[in-house]
Amino acid sequence: MDQLAISVNRPSAKNETNSVYLQTNKDIYVYDEDFWFKAWVLDSKSHLFSPLDKTLYVTLSKASNDSVVFREKYQIKNGTTNGHIYIKDTWPEGEYWLSSYSGHSVYNNDMPFYDRRKINIVPNIADINIKTSHKNNNQVNKHIQFNVFPEGGHLISELNNTVAFKAVSSDGKPVKIKGALYENGKVILPIQSFHDGMGKFDFVPNGSKRYTIQLDKQTDTIYTLPVPKKQGTLLHLESQTKEKLVFKVVQTPIYPEQKVYLRIQTRGIVQFIARGMLKDSLRIKIPLQKIPQGVAEVTLFDSDLKPLAERLVYINMGKKLNLSITGLEEFYGTRKKVKLKIKTSDSKNNPVRAQLSVSVSDHIYQYSKRKNILTHYFLSTQLKGQIYNPEYYFDTSHKNSNKALDLLMLTQGWRKYTWNEESLQKRATTKNIIPPVETGTLQAIKIKKNNSPQHTMMLFNPTNNTRQMLVLDDDGTFKLDESSFKLGRRLYLKHFPKDDDKYAVYLINTFDKIKTALTGKNKPYPVFDNKDKPQPFDSLMIAKREQRIISLEEVRVSAKKKSVFRDKYLGQLDSLAKLDINTDYVCISNILNCPVHENDSRNRRPVEGEAYESYIGFQWNTDRSGYTIKGKRAIKYHYPEFTEEEILKKHNLTKVQGYYGKKVFYSPIYDKKTLEDPFPDYRNTLLWAPSIRTDENGEATIHFYTSDINTQFIGIIEGMGSEGQLGHQNFKFFVRKN
Secondary structure, three states, rough: HHHHHHHHHHHHOOOOEEEEEEEEEEOEEEEOOOOEEEEEEEEEEEEEEEOOOEEEEEEEEEEEEOOOOEEEEEEOOOOEEEEEEOOOOOOEEEEEEEEEOOOOOEEEOOOOOOOOEEEEEEOHHHHOOOOOOOOOOOOOOOOOOEEEEEOOOHHHHHOOOEEEEEEEEEOOHHHHHHHHEEEOEEEEOOOOOOOOOOEEEOOOOOOOEEEEEEEOOOEEEEEEEEOOOOOEEEEEEEEEOOOEEEEEEEOOOOOOOOEEEEEEEEEEEEEEEEEEEEEEEEEEEEEEEOOEEEEEEEEEEOOOEEEEEOOOOOOOOOOEEEEEEEEEOOOOOOOOOEEEEEEEEEEOOOOEEEEEEEEEEEEEHHHOOOOOOHHHHHOOOOOOOOOHHHHHHHOOOOOHHHHHHHHHHHOOOOHHHHOOOOHHHHHHHHOOOOOOOEEEEEEEOOOOOOOOOOOOEEEEEOOOOEEEEOOOOOOOOOEHHHHHHHOOOEEEEOOOOOOOEEEEEEEEEHHHHHHHHEEEEEEEOEEEOOOOOOOHHHHHHHHHHHHHOOOOOOOOOOOOOOOOOOOOHHHHHHHHHHHOOOOOOOOOOOOOHHHHOOOOOOEEEEOOOOEEEEEEEEEEEOOOOOOOEEEEEEOOOOOOOOHHHHHHHHOEEEEEEEOOOOOOOOOOOOOOHHHHOOOOOOOOOEEEEEEEEEEOEEEEEEEEEEEOOOOOEEEEEEEOOOOOOEEEEEEEEEEEEE
């Protein structure tokens, strides 16, 4: 029995991994507004805040072509970080991926990448295409993909087998089906899907006969079942309650009595091992009180510890962070205060401390079905395939959600479990893409004989005048860590060469490493059916008329303009460069760059905007005793333009990207005076509070004010309890004119 635990726990212990969940204030954004997000960086196994990583790398990329429009670093504190992104009107409209990467969340292996979220950017909300193609999933697609999944992995002859099935269309969406099971061409059993194209049936196969399935309205296609094994052992989940699992193990009658073991492991940690003597059949009961919530791998072994059957089960759905809200009203007036009390408790209704994040936004900017913290950590990251509408399984209002969830487990199969033994072995031998610290090298190109190499460099932020000295290793290597990036977003690295010594600085770009490693990697994302979202156009147009909004056509003003450095410090260096690097001069005859007076001490610097003369076709004679010109021309002088690279090189500087700055979410407070402010309040996000903490009683109070928008608002609360319980809760209310 010890070996069964060691084979899972040992490779799992060798690889500490994190999983990042990205929460956003809404799903749909328009140009020129802020996009708010929070990242939960949790240990993949315990679902507790991870202390391993200090820096989160965040990108926003166009879904259609992976072009990156935004990439920044954020500081992780105690397992979380939050930030904002300004949506520029120069970005193409459409779907985007918000992706996150940390040192222990992404690896150079074949494991899928999950830590991203899809958003939509539109010029204005009226442009969003809510209309979805309403394909009738009740009709069988000609290109249907139909697969069967025997419980435990195999069909065994002369034993009662449970077989799950799954039907999806060519685009991966579930298809509702009806059909029949055939034995040697004769119907023996009708079948039909139960949920999202999934279903199951029981039958006793005969090893000498052929079994097929034919679907109604698709009679030209026959699906063949695997050939039943003549002998073997079956594993069947007979019942499941909150307290226990009951498995029935059955083997071919001619088999001798043998010792068997049943192992349950979740997220790379063995939770329970049972053993018993199997003759014809055996029932094994597994208590669930001490097993955490989530997908579990159940494996049956023989006396030689060889696997006989395997399947997945979902355990302890109720072990979560319960979130309740009091003080919520159905209707509020415009510019009115909303005050809510949030209470957090465990599965036994005991109050627990928790960290929460709350957003409240106009429902038009949110999809009715969306990824949440429960679906991310308990389903999406646990299974290698795409999952359709995963939030369905966590919605207690669906009476058959538990039965549907077990079908999902049966149709995924243990091989798709991201924590199976094969995956654990791969995890234990893979290397991190993102190192704990970023490194660079100062390489000597040319050093005078008596000069010694540099041993230090200076990292500094010219905006706030902070700096950090970096000590170089013997090979010229330096390190940049959390303390370096905290100096600010735009940093500069300066080296100090002696005399005419030449150095080159080489920095490893972590974002480029990430991009290379993720190329070709599988990136599954849940599929959501949002076709039931209400059409917003009529109410939106009414709201626009009420708000007296006037839209102007775009006006473009064209003019010749010099290039401007966005960085103030670089702009200052550019001004200095025009004096230091610029070799232009004016001679005593007011000729610009006159070859006759090239080294004349009376030459002076040209002045920006002044008029000078310049020779045309100047040419010295053979012995330079005289010269000829074709003429003169008058010019208005402008300083030469220098590239950023030229300026940095001149001053021995290298740009370094530090942590992106923080911005405070704007939330107005209305009193008797400001309530009558004629300036309209068109906020579509009323609240973004990413760091709310409940007290020892599990309570926290939030308040905010409504805007002038008359619509339905959706609130979303997500969080984690002190013992790793995860929770998600929605609430809604309406705002109407006073």
